[in-house]
Amino acid sequence: MTETAIEFRGVVKRYGEAVAVAGIDLTIAKGELVTFLGPSGCGKTTSLRLIAGLELPSEGQVLIAGRDVSRDPASARNVGMVFQSYALFPHMSVLDNVAYGPVIRGTKRPAARARAAEILDQVGLSGLHQRLPSELSGGQQQRVAVARAIVQQPDVILFDEPLSNVDAKLRRKVREEIRSLQRRFGLTAVYVTHDQEEALAVSDRIVVMQQGRIAQIGTPADLYERPASPFIADFIGDANLIAGHVAQGRFTAPGLSLDVPGPEGQAMLSLRPERIGLDPGGPDLIASATYLGSRIEYGIQTPAGDLLVSRPITETPLPVGTRVHLRIDPKDASRVA
Amino acid sequence: MSGVDARRIGLVWSGLLLLAVLLLPWFKGGGGSALTQALEGRVWLMPLVAIGGGLALLSAMARDWRIHPAGAVLVGAGLVWLILQGFAIGLRGPAIAGLETLLPASAAGQPGFGWGAWIAGIALIGALADLLAGRGFCRGERFAALSIIGIVAALSLFVFFPILRLVATAFVAADGTVSLAPFAARLTAPELWATRCLTGAGRCGVVINSVILGVLSATLATALGLALALLVARTDFRLKRLLRALSILPIITPPFVVGVAIIVLFGRTGIVTVELAELMGIRPTRWIYGLPGILMAQVLAFAPVTFLVILSALEAINPTLEEASTTLGARPVTTFRRVTWPLLRPALAAAFLLAFIESLSDFGNPIVLGGSYDVLSTRIFFAVVGAQYDLGHAATLSLILLALTVGAFWVQQRWVGRASYVTVTGKSDAGLTAAVPPLVKWAAIAAVVPFVVFTTGIYAIVLVGGFVGDIARMDLTPTIAHVWTAFSFEITDRGVQLFGSAWNSMITTLWVSALSAPLTMGIGILTAWLITRQDFTGKRLFEFGTLLSFAVPGTVVGVSYIAAFNVPPIDITGTLWILVICFVFRNMAVGMRAGVAALAQIDRSMEEASQTMGAGGGRVMVDVVLPLIKPAIFTALVYAFVTAMTAVSAVIFLVSARHNMATAYIMGRVENGEFALAIAYSTVLMLVMMACIALMNLGIGRRKLGRRSALSKGKAT
Ligand SMILES: Nc1ncnc2c1ncn2[C@@H]1O[C@H](COP(=O)(O)OP(=O)(O)O)[C@@H](O)[C@H]1O
Numbered sequence A: 001m002t003e004t005a006i007e008f009r010g011v012v013k014r015y016g017e018a019v020a021v022a023g024i025d026l027t028i029a030k031g032e033l034v035t036f037l038g039p040s041g042c043g044k045t046t047s048l049r050l051i052a053g054l055e056l057p058s059e060g061q062v063l064i065a066g067r068d069v070s071r072d073p074a075s076a077r078n079v080g081m082v083f084q085s086y087a088l089f090p091h092m093s094v095l096d097n098v099a100y101g102p103v104i105r106g107t108k109r110p111a112a113r114a115r116a117a118e119i120l121d122q123v124g125l126s127g128l129h130q131r132l133p134s135e136l137s138g139g140q141q142q143r144v145a146v147a148r149a150i151v152q153q154p155d156v157i158l159f160d161e162p163l164s165n166v167d168a169k170l171r172r173k174v175r176e177e178i179r180s181l182q183r184r185f186g187l188t189a190v191y192v193t194h195d196q197e198e199a200l201a202v203s204d205r206i207v208v209m210q211q212g213r214i215a216q217i218g219t220p221a222d223l224y225e226r227p228a229s230p231f232i233a234d235f236i237g238d239a240n241l242i243a244g245h246v247a248q249g250r251f252t253a254p255g256l257s258l259d260v261p262g263p264e265g266q267a268m269l270s271l272r273p274e275r276i277g278l279d280p281g282g283p284d285l286i287a288s289a290t291y292l293g294s295r296i297e298y299g300i301q302t303p304a305g306d307l308l309v310s311r312p313i314t315e316t317p318l319p320v321g322t323r324v325h326l327r328i329d330p331k332d333a334s335r336v337a
Numbered sequence B: 001m002s003g004v005d006a007r008r009i010g011l012v013w014s015g016l017l018l019l020a021v022l023l024l025p026w027f028k029g030g031g032g033s034a035l036t037q038a039l040e041g042r043v044w045l046m047p048l049v050a051i052g053g054g055l056a057l058l059s060a061m062a063r064d065w066r067i068h069p070a071g072a073v074l075v076g077a078g079l080v081w082l083i084l085q086g087f088a089i090g091l092r093g094p095a096i097a098g099l100e101t102l103l104p105a106s107a108a109g110q111p112g113f114g115w116g117a118w119i120a121g122i123a124l125i126g127a128l129a130d131l132l133a134g135r136g137f138c139r140g141e142r143f144a145a146l147s148i149i150g151i152v153a154a155l156s157l158f159v160f161f162p163i164l165r166l167v168a169t170a171f172v173a174a175d176g177t178v179s180l181a182p183f184a185a186r187l188t189a190p191e192l193w194a195t196r197c198l199t200g201a202g203r204c205g206v207v208i209n210s211v212i213l214g215v216l217s218a219t220l221a222t223a224l225g226l227a228l229a230l231l232v233a234r235t236d237f238r239l240k241r242l243l244r245a246l247s248i249l250p251i252i253t254p255p256f257v258v259g260v261a262i263i264v265l266f267g268r269t270g271i272v273t274v275e276l277a278e279l280m281g282i283r284p285t286r287w288i289y290g291l292p293g294i295l296m297a298q299v300l301a302f303a304p305v306t307f308l309v310i311l312s313a314l315e316a317i318n319p320t321l322e323e324a325s326t327t328l329g330a331r332p333v334t335t336f337r338r339v340t341w342p343l344l345r346p347a348l349a350a351a352f353l354l355a356f357i358e359s360l361s362d363f364g365n366p367i368v369l370g371g372s373y374d375v376l377s378t379r380i381f382f383a384v385v386g387a388q389y390d391l392g393h394a395a396t397l398s399l400i401l402l403a404l405t406v407g408a409f410w411v412q413q414r415w416v417g418r419a420s421y422v423t424v425t426g427k428s429d430a431g432l433t434a435a436v437p438p439l440v441k442w443a444a445i446a447a448v449v450p451f452v453v454f455t456t457g458i459y460a461i462v463l464v465g466g467f468v469g470d471i472a473r474m475d476l477t478p479t480i481a482h483v484w485t486a487f488s489f490e491i492t493d494r495g496v497q498l499f500g501s502a503w504n505s506m507i508t509t510l511w512v513s514a515l516s517a518p519l520t521m522g523i524g525i526l527t528a529w530l531i532t533r534q535d536f537t538g539k540r541l542f543e544f545g546t547l548l549s550f551a552v553p554g555t556v557v558g559v560s561y562i563a564a565f566n567v568p569p570i571d572i573t574g575t576l577w578i579l580v581i582c583f584v585f586r587n588m589a590v591g592m593r594a595g596v597a598a599l600a601q602i603d604r605s606m607e608e609a610s611q612t613m614g615a616g617g618g619r620v621m622v623d624v625v626l627p628l629i630k631p632a633i634f635t636a637l638v639y640a641f642v643t644a645m646t647a648v649s650a651v652i653f654l655v656s657a658r659h660n661m662a663t664a665y666i667m668g669r670v671e672n673g674e675f676a677l678a679i680a681y682s683t684v685l686m687l688v689m690m691a692c693i694a695l696m697n698l699g700i701g702r703r704k705l706g707r708r709s710a711l712s713k714g715k716a717t
């Protein structure tokens, strides 16, 4: 069994009447990168701050490295945090920003500076040590923030929407950098984002949150292929949600019938647009076709409702108005309700 | 990393408590410790000794005394008992009838709190703060918890408690009985509320007079402060440096001296009046005595304060905001109106508020220049020190004054609103400040020029007045006789002997100012930090408390301190400390406002970053907060120091023969008509202040956050 780095036990956080986190149980293993994903206001930042100790839980416990830290202030924990705004100290040089933590924790200044210089070199900032943060580009500032967060070998490093201040073009690169740093240093990391694509790309596991609760936890593939609810299916990637009925191992909706085992009764299936094939000639109608470079997205009118289908450009395009038949492998359908 | 060391903390507080009850003299004026006093009969002190022992035992034995139920019981009981016994048994016996049968020794009474009692109180309050932090108060941050509990305790003791005593006093009739009737009669007297002057049919009541003066004075001072700030921060106006210097002058001027100079210039036999009479045949009148004179003096006195407040807001505006607006094609007028102005609004409100409250609290100018224009502060003064001593009347007037200032504060708060003005973030903020539109610039110059001329005139009098024979009669023979009267000394073989009549008050003033300025600034900035950065239960109440301390006029403080601190358990009138305490709680609000304004523009995640790296609250303050708000600190420190040197409204009630203050001494000279001596002393006082401010400026330095400064490039500003 892998070692547990962080554990939430029935954690609740209230602000007066408002409930920001409404009961979370979660374990994060050492060396893992877990993302908190969810729409704005669902409690991601609050959960992250609960780990940092910048908020204390109203109920429940937070454990870091096996120790209950629920009542410990941030300064008594060993976490690194990269803030959305980076929060570099504007009055200190880059080197002193990074050396700050070790000095606070009792390292002599020369030794702390040496350690900081080493880390800065590793994140690719050699030669900029004496600059002030205001003299760096956004991407460089972020690297300083990361260096500052990892210099103390924290039990966990926390990222709050680290890409929100990065140019759209650079996001993929920065994301890769963060991921490779995390792997290289063997860091346990918690990463907050509202962008599902970003979450799928960087995470070992994703915690999807909804209104202060965990909606689903799983690997990116788990969440994409086996969403547990219509909310998740819709939030992660695109999904066709089809309402119907299950009886004797078959799901039926108007014009659609698939083998789906499971409890009988009302049901809802999620079908990914790229998992639906189109064969010419059939009951359904292509109402729209959008050319997207690498693929074409079709809007299909069916008795079960309008569906979105995405086909690679390598297939022969079908014109609008064509009658088609939908090809669906029951394995690709996941029951979400 | 291990968590907080609860045991060590507990032993520190209980150790301090034990030191206080076992060794230190418990009462004021020496004598035995609580333990020895208890053994000699004052048995009601025994529980405090027991609580000290109990707490020490508990922190040593329990896993975490802070969450142990007994911890809360011990600390709570200790605090309650300390206060109860103090108030239950007064100097001449129990305050509660029948207590002497229960505790025979209480018949002899007990003196006020001494070192032992004070330290015990501090230890219990510290323990309480840590106990709460251990239970999650302030996210477990000890420093924040200690600050909050400490400030709450101090505010309760030095702001709320005196006010409560004051309220009680307002209900006491002349014969000593307590009822509603005397208060109602005092409150509704027509001499307070008459509005005849508005219709031109006579005089207004003292309340109406005060309000008219306050509004006019605050409006003019804020406008002038804004004009000054804009010229200094945002234009290449050539007289910039002169303005900066000139604007410092009035703040460091004792209030009486401006009044005296105005009389010397515009009084019935004043220099200007006489000139005008000779040149143009304008008949000399006493027009200056009353609203015009007070207004003139107040605007001169308050404009520099509003200037500093507005300037620090102006300098803290992130230039990228204005840059962005200009880049988007906005004309300077639009940028100013849509970006700069809204960002300045909170500072303007703060400035106006400050000036309004200062005006209502001002005592020095109305008493010198008021003539028959009565205002609340002077009326209160005469009710306390005048022939018909009537503390009840003074208390009632004080409560009205208090209601006005608190009301003003409330209105201002509503107007400023709760908009967020975060413009300094951890991200880089390089940029150029925008220049103001020409129209605004010329309006500002038009406002500032008369101010410059006027100030120059006043200070010419002040500079010369102390060193010539008799300035009031245009006798300009140079002499140092006045200075020598105040500050004569002799160097003998036994060292320097001070003979001058002013030495005593000068030395006291320096001590009080040097002690109170850093304390005032510290508490003010700390409070600002707590209000902007901490979420804790009871925060609204805490804000209200600091609000109250801000809105209490000095005159009211003076009266309430007399009502509260003349008797045990806290009898501190006549000491140096009551002067220091008075200044700290009277002026902390200015540091607080400056701090709040500065902190509101700084992204709090920088502090959180520091915390996650292991810094406790104190380190965060020193390493991150203070360096980023240096202008606010400087403002707070200078203001605190200077007010302590120049304030008069509260101290006039609190000075004693032993601890006299410079302003009280000067007021005496003015009352005696010794204008030259008053001016000479004031000049010396101002020189001393300037030297001290220069030292502070050197110590703190000015902020530079990697901001390009095109305006100052090449010019040494
Ligand atoms: N300090 C606070 N006081 C009151 N409510 C807060 C505070 N911080 C967060 N909240 C509320 O808690 C909820 C969750 O906030 P947050 O964790 O910041 O969401 P997210 O990061 O997922 O967008 C929101 O509804 C927010 O308004």
Ligand SMILES: [Mg+2]
Pocket: A044, A045, A046
């Ligand atoms: Mg967030």
